Amino acid sequence: MKLLLLNAIKGLRKKKIQMAGIIFMVMLSMAVYVGMNSAIDRLETRYYSYLEEQNVEDLSIGVAVDYSKDVSLSDLDYFLEHQFQNVTEEEHALLEQYRLYLENPVYDVKMLYTIQSLFEKYEADIDLKTRILDSLKEEYQFVYEFERSKTVSDDKKLIKFLPYEENNQINQLYLVEGAFPKGENEIAILSGYAKKNHLKIGDTYTVLGENYTIVGFAYAPDYIYPLISFSMPIFDETNNNIAIVSETAYQKVVGVKDNSIALDYQFPTNRKFEITVSVGTEETENNSPFADDPVMRILDEDKVVMDINTITRLGRISALQMEFASNRLFAECFLYLLLTISVLIIVIITKKRIDDERLQIGVLKSLGYNRFSIAASYLVYPIVGSLVGGILGYIIGIIAHYPIANVLLSFYTVPLENYQLDLSYLSKAIFTPMISLSLLSYLIALFMLRKKPLALLKEGSNLKVNLFSRIVNKINSLFPFHYRFKYSLAFRSLGKLLIVTITSFCTGLLIVLVLIGSNLFNHMIEESFAGIDYRYLVMLGQFDYKDANEYEEADYVLSVSVPLKEIKDKNGNIKPIEKEDEEIQFALTGLDTTAQYVRILDKEEHNLIDRLDDDEAIIVNENAKELYNLEVGDQLHFVYETIDMTYTVVGFSSEFMGRSGYINREAMSTDLGLGNNAYTTIYSNQEKYESYKNLDAEEATKIAYILNMNDMRENIEKQMDRFNGSIYIVIAFASIMVLVIISVIANIVVEENKKTISLLKVMGYKNRKISSMVLNIYTPFIIVAYLLSIPAMIGILKAIVNAIVGDIEITIPITISPIMAGIGLVGLLVAYYIAIGLSKRVLNKVPLAVALKRE
Amino acid sequence: MKNLYKLDHIYKTYKNYDTDYHALEDVSLELSEGEIIVVLGPSGSGKSTMLNLLSGIDSPSKGHILFEDIRVDQMKATELTEYRANNLGFIFQSYNLIPSLTVKENIELGKELSTAPLSVKDLIQQVGLESHASKYPYQLSGGQMQRVAIARALVKNPKVLFCDEPTGALDEETGKKVLELLQDMNDKYHTTMIIVTHNPSIADMAHTVIRMNSGKIVEIKHNKTIKKASELRWA
Structure with a gap:
C-alpha cells in the first residue's frame, strides 16, 4: 500500500497540467461560493436586524375616503374653520355646492372628484383618513404614521426630500455618519451619492439654487432600493439622492409630493414581504384573496386600498431579498457544476492510470492485493486537488467578498455587517470537493479493478473498442479518412467527450442567458420608447378639464379603470367572460382624434386613432382580444359606479399587457359624468415640465408626478451599457472556463x-x-452543444417567466439575435483553439522514440 | 547495385550524468538498393541506434549519413519529416496499430502520406486479410496484426522498409509467415528492407548481414545463397 501511494505521488508530478486543471476548478468553484455567500451573509444578517432596529413598516396603504358618505356637515364646518381658511372664491363656491350636496345628496361624479382634490390640496383629507385608521387599528393591531416626501429634479439629478422627524416611530432614519439636520440650511444625504459627487461632511450642497450644509450621511430604511422616481427606474448612485432636511426646510422645497400611510403591526411579522394569496373556494366562507395573510388582510376593508405606494414601497424594502436568494442559488449551482466537471476529469485520469498500469495491477492482484487497497492509492489525485483547490478557493473567496459586497451595495442603501470569520465555509471548501471527488473516483477505480488478474495481464486487454464507437465508426465511414480518424478517436473516449460536451453546453447556457437578457432589455427599451414623440408624461392626482388644442404641444388623455360586465357579439348574443365572480378591470383611455403624440398602432403599425371619431367606438388591445375572443363589431358593456357605458369594437392595438381600450375622450368624459373634457394625463413637449419651478402653484399642486421620457431612456440605457459590458465579461469568463477544461482534456488526449x-x-x-488529427477533434461537438444550449435556455426562461408572471397578461420576448449568438459561439471557439494551441506544444515534444519502445 | 545509404565514421554518444555512453563507435558502411539487410546483434549492440540514425529519428554525434547522396544528418526537422514520409516505411515489434481504426483504415493511414500509393485493396489481399478488412486490432492475432503493419508500411510504396524486431513477439510459425511476406514484398516491389533482430536464423534470408557488438560493426557478410523464409531454422 505504501509503495502504491508513493507511486501515485510520483505520478502527480508528471501530471502537472491535469492537477493544475483540477485545482483550478475546485478553487474557482469555492472562491465563487465562499465569496458570494460571505458577501450575502454580511448583507442579510444586517438587513433583517436593520428592519427591526429602524422599525421598518410592515405595509403601506391608501385610504379611500368616500366624499359622498364619509363627511358630515359638522365635519365640513370644522374644515372650513381650520383647513379651508385661505381658499379662493371659486373653491369656496365649490364647498358651498358640496354643503348642498351633503344636505341633499344627488350623485355628481365630477363635483365629488373635485371636492376630493380640494380636500387633498388643503390636507383636510388627513383628518378623515385618521378617523378611518383609528377605527381599524384595534381590530388589526397596528400603529400608523403618515409618510411624506417630495421629489425634485435638478438638471440630471433626482432627489427625494424627506423631513427629519425626531419622534417618528416607523421607518426611523439611520445615521451613517455625522448628524441629522436641525437647522434650516442643514442636510443629510446618501454616502454613496456624496462619494460619487466628491462631497463630504461640511461641504455645501446646492439643489435648485438652495444651498445646504452637509451635516451627515444617512439612509431611509423604506428606501433600501432607492427608487426615487419612475423617470429613473434603475438606481444611479451618481444622479439619485435622498436628502433629509428639517421640517422648515422641507416646507420650502418645491417638488412632486408623495404621501402614503405606513403601518406597523403590533404582532411579529416574518419580514419576508411575501403575499400569501388563497383562492376562494365554494367551501370557504371568506373568498378574500388575503384571508391567510395577517399583514395584507387589512386590504379587505372597503376603505383601505392597495395603491401605487403599496407596491412601490414593498419593492423598495424587499428587493434585496431577491438578491440574497438569487445570488446564493447562483453560487450553489456554479459550485456543483464545476465539481461535476472536476469529478468527470478525475474519473478520466483515474481510468487512464488504471489502463496504463493494468499489468502492474494484474501482478499485484495475482500476488494477493485486494482491489480495495489498490483503489485507495488512486485517491491521491482527488485528495490533493480538493485540499489545495479548496484552501486557495476559500482564501480567494474571502478576499473577493469585499468587492462583491460593494457591488451589491452600489444598488442598495443598507448598512453592512462587519466581517466575521466563518470556518464552516473553510470546512465546506475542503470537504465538499474532497468527499465528492474521492468517493466517485474510488467507486470508479473499484469498478475498473474488478477484472481478474489474468484478464489484466493479457496483452492488448486495453485495446478493445466499445460498441458505441463501433456503431459510430460505421456511420463515420461515409466521411474522408481525415475525419474518420479524428472522430474515431473522439468517440473512443466517451468520458472526455462527455466532459467537453457538458462544459460547452453549460457555458453556452450561461452565455445565451446574458445575451437573451441583453436582447430583452434592448427590445424592451425599443418597444417602450418606439414611437414616443413626447418628452414628458404628466400624471395628475385628480381630474382636470381642458379641450384639445392643436396649437399646444400637448395631448390630453383621460385614464380610468372600469369593470367590464358583459360582452355581446354583433348579433346581440352574449359572449362568455371568464372569472365571472370577479370584477374585471379594464384600463380605458380617452383620446382626442387630433392627438399628436399618442398613437394607437395595430400589428401592421397603422395608426387607428381616426376610428375614434365615432363616440361609441372602442379599440381594445390584442391581449383582451385573445382573452375574450373579440371581433370587430362586438359590444363591451362597462359599469362604473352607477354609470352604464357601452362601446363597439372597431379595431385592435398591438399591446400585449393587461386589458385596455381606447375611446374618444369627449365621449368617455361625458359618459363618466365628468363633463366633456376631463383628463388625467398630459403627453407634452413643453419645456415647462422640465422642473417644478417652471410651473405655477395651481398647476403644480394638481400633478402627481412627471415622467421625463428622455431621462428615463438615458437612465435605462446607461445601466444597459453596464449590463452590455458585463456580457463580454461573462463571455470571457465562460471562455476561460472552457480554456482551462479543454487544456486539461487536450493534455490527457x-x-x-x-x-x-x-x-x-x-x-x-x-x-x-498530427495536431489536427489528434487534438482538434471536438469542434463539431462544441458547436452542437452550444447550439443546443440556445433552445434549452430559451425553454428554461420561458418556463420561469410563465411561472412568475402567471396570471399577469404580459408577453416577454425571449429571443436571441443570430449575430449575438454567433459572438457567443466565437468566444467559445476562440477559447477552444487557444487551449488546443497550448496543447500543441506538448504534442510537439512527444519524442519519436516512444513508437519504438517495446512493451 | 546502386548504393542507397552511406554511413561515414558514425559515432553516437549519450550523456548519462557524469558518464558517456557510446552507443555507436566509428561505424562506416554502404547499403545497396533493393536488398534485404539484416542487422544482427545482442541487446545493447547498437543496432536499434543505427536504425534510428538511418531513419532520421535520431542524429549522429559525429560523422555523415547519406541517403541517395543527400546528407540526412544535416536535415532540419521538417526535412526529416518529409524524408520519412516520402521514402521510409516502419514495422515495429509491438505492431503499433491504431486501436480505434479497422484493418483497412490502419492501412489507409499510411496511404495518406503518399502521392502515388499502392492499392489498399490489393495489399489487403496480398497480406491475406481480405476477410478481416473491417475488423479491429483487438480482434486479430499477433501475426495478423503484424501483417496489417506491413501493409500499412508498404502502401505508400517506400524505398526503404525498416523492421525493428518484426518477429520478436511471434511464435516460430507465425514469425516465418511474416518473414515470407516480407520476402515476397521485396521480390515484388524491390523495396530495400533493413531488419533489426537478435534472431540469427533470420540472417539466412538476407542479402547482406551486418553483425554488431558493443556499438561497433564486427562483420559485414554478403550471402551467396538466400534461403526462403519458410526454410529458416529458428534459433
Whole structure:
C-alpha cells in the first residue's frame, strides 16, 4: 500500500497540467461560493436586524375616503374653520355646492372628484383618513404614521426630500455618519451619492439654487432600493439622492409630493414581504384573496386600498431579498457544476492510470492485493486537488467578498455587517470537493479493478473498442479518412467527450442567458420608447378639464379603470367572460382624434386613432382580444359606479399587457359624468415640465408626478451599457472556463495517444497535421452543444417567466439575435483553439522514440 | 547495385550524468538498393541506434549519413519529416496499430502520406486479410496484426522498409509467415528492407548481414545463397 501511494505521488508530478486543471476548478468553484455567500451573509444578517432596529413598516396603504358618505356637515364646518381658511372664491363656491350636496345628496361624479382634490390640496383629507385608521387599528393591531416626501429634479439629478422627524416611530432614519439636520440650511444625504459627487461632511450642497450644509450621511430604511422616481427606474448612485432636511426646510422645497400611510403591526411579522394569496373556494366562507395573510388582510376593508405606494414601497424594502436568494442559488449551482466537471476529469485520469498500469495491477492482484487497497492509492489525485483547490478557493473567496459586497451595495442603501470569520465555509471548501471527488473516483477505480488478474495481464486487454464507437465508426465511414480518424478517436473516449460536451453546453447556457437578457432589455427599451414623440408624461392626482388644442404641444388623455360586465357579439348574443365572480378591470383611455403624440398602432403599425371619431367606438388591445375572443363589431358593456357605458369594437392595438381600450375622450368624459373634457394625463413637449419651478402653484399642486421620457431612456440605457459590458465579461469568463477544461482534456488526449502521436511522426506526418488529427477533434461537438444550449435556455426562461408572471397578461420576448449568438459561439471557439494551441506544444515534444519502445 | 545509404565514421554518444555512453563507435558502411539487410546483434549492440540514425529519428554525434547522396544528418526537422514520409516505411515489434481504426483504415493511414500509393485493396489481399478488412486490432492475432503493419508500411510504396524486431513477439510459425511476406514484398516491389533482430536464423534470408557488438560493426557478410523464409531454422 505504501509503495502504491508513493507511486501515485510520483505520478502527480508528471501530471502537472491535469492537477493544475483540477485545482483550478475546485478553487474557482469555492472562491465563487465562499465569496458570494460571505458577501450575502454580511448583507442579510444586517438587513433583517436593520428592519427591526429602524422599525421598518410592515405595509403601506391608501385610504379611500368616500366624499359622498364619509363627511358630515359638522365635519365640513370644522374644515372650513381650520383647513379651508385661505381658499379662493371659486373653491369656496365649490364647498358651498358640496354643503348642498351633503344636505341633499344627488350623485355628481365630477363635483365629488373635485371636492376630493380640494380636500387633498388643503390636507383636510388627513383628518378623515385618521378617523378611518383609528377605527381599524384595534381590530388589526397596528400603529400608523403618515409618510411624506417630495421629489425634485435638478438638471440630471433626482432627489427625494424627506423631513427629519425626531419622534417618528416607523421607518426611523439611520445615521451613517455625522448628524441629522436641525437647522434650516442643514442636510443629510446618501454616502454613496456624496462619494460619487466628491462631497463630504461640511461641504455645501446646492439643489435648485438652495444651498445646504452637509451635516451627515444617512439612509431611509423604506428606501433600501432607492427608487426615487419612475423617470429613473434603475438606481444611479451618481444622479439619485435622498436628502433629509428639517421640517422648515422641507416646507420650502418645491417638488412632486408623495404621501402614503405606513403601518406597523403590533404582532411579529416574518419580514419576508411575501403575499400569501388563497383562492376562494365554494367551501370557504371568506373568498378574500388575503384571508391567510395577517399583514395584507387589512386590504379587505372597503376603505383601505392597495395603491401605487403599496407596491412601490414593498419593492423598495424587499428587493434585496431577491438578491440574497438569487445570488446564493447562483453560487450553489456554479459550485456543483464545476465539481461535476472536476469529478468527470478525475474519473478520466483515474481510468487512464488504471489502463496504463493494468499489468502492474494484474501482478499485484495475482500476488494477493485486494482491489480495495489498490483503489485507495488512486485517491491521491482527488485528495490533493480538493485540499489545495479548496484552501486557495476559500482564501480567494474571502478576499473577493469585499468587492462583491460593494457591488451589491452600489444598488442598495443598507448598512453592512462587519466581517466575521466563518470556518464552516473553510470546512465546506475542503470537504465538499474532497468527499465528492474521492468517493466517485474510488467507486470508479473499484469498478475498473474488478477484472481478474489474468484478464489484466493479457496483452492488448486495453485495446478493445466499445460498441458505441463501433456503431459510430460505421456511420463515420461515409466521411474522408481525415475525419474518420479524428472522430474515431473522439468517440473512443466517451468520458472526455462527455466532459467537453457538458462544459460547452453549460457555458453556452450561461452565455445565451446574458445575451437573451441583453436582447430583452434592448427590445424592451425599443418597444417602450418606439414611437414616443413626447418628452414628458404628466400624471395628475385628480381630474382636470381642458379641450384639445392643436396649437399646444400637448395631448390630453383621460385614464380610468372600469369593470367590464358583459360582452355581446354583433348579433346581440352574449359572449362568455371568464372569472365571472370577479370584477374585471379594464384600463380605458380617452383620446382626442387630433392627438399628436399618442398613437394607437395595430400589428401592421397603422395608426387607428381616426376610428375614434365615432363616440361609441372602442379599440381594445390584442391581449383582451385573445382573452375574450373579440371581433370587430362586438359590444363591451362597462359599469362604473352607477354609470352604464357601452362601446363597439372597431379595431385592435398591438399591446400585449393587461386589458385596455381606447375611446374618444369627449365621449368617455361625458359618459363618466365628468363633463366633456376631463383628463388625467398630459403627453407634452413643453419645456415647462422640465422642473417644478417652471410651473405655477395651481398647476403644480394638481400633478402627481412627471415622467421625463428622455431621462428615463438615458437612465435605462446607461445601466444597459453596464449590463452590455458585463456580457463580454461573462463571455470571457465562460471562455476561460472552457480554456482551462479543454487544456486539461487536450493534455490527457496527448498523454493517452503518445504512442499514436509518435507513430505518426515516425511515419512522416507533420506536427500540424498530427495536431489536427489528434487534438482538434471536438469542434463539431462544441458547436452542437452550444447550439443546443440556445433552445434549452430559451425553454428554461420561458418556463420561469410563465411561472412568475402567471396570471399577469404580459408577453416577454425571449429571443436571441443570430449575430449575438454567433459572438457567443466565437468566444467559445476562440477559447477552444487557444487551449488546443497550448496543447500543441506538448504534442510537439512527444519524442519519436516512444513508437519504438517495446512493451 | 546502386548504393542507397552511406554511413561515414558514425559515432553516437549519450550523456548519462557524469558518464558517456557510446552507443555507436566509428561505424562506416554502404547499403545497396533493393536488398534485404539484416542487422544482427545482442541487446545493447547498437543496432536499434543505427536504425534510428538511418531513419532520421535520431542524429549522429559525429560523422555523415547519406541517403541517395543527400546528407540526412544535416536535415532540419521538417526535412526529416518529409524524408520519412516520402521514402521510409516502419514495422515495429509491438505492431503499433491504431486501436480505434479497422484493418483497412490502419492501412489507409499510411496511404495518406503518399502521392502515388499502392492499392489498399490489393495489399489487403496480398497480406491475406481480405476477410478481416473491417475488423479491429483487438480482434486479430499477433501475426495478423503484424501483417496489417506491413501493409500499412508498404502502401505508400517506400524505398526503404525498416523492421525493428518484426518477429520478436511471434511464435516460430507465425514469425516465418511474416518473414515470407516480407520476402515476397521485396521480390515484388524491390523495396530495400533493413531488419533489426537478435534472431540469427533470420540472417539466412538476407542479402547482406551486418553483425554488431558493443556499438561497433564486427562483420559485414554478403550471402551467396538466400534461403526462403519458410526454410529458416529458428534459433
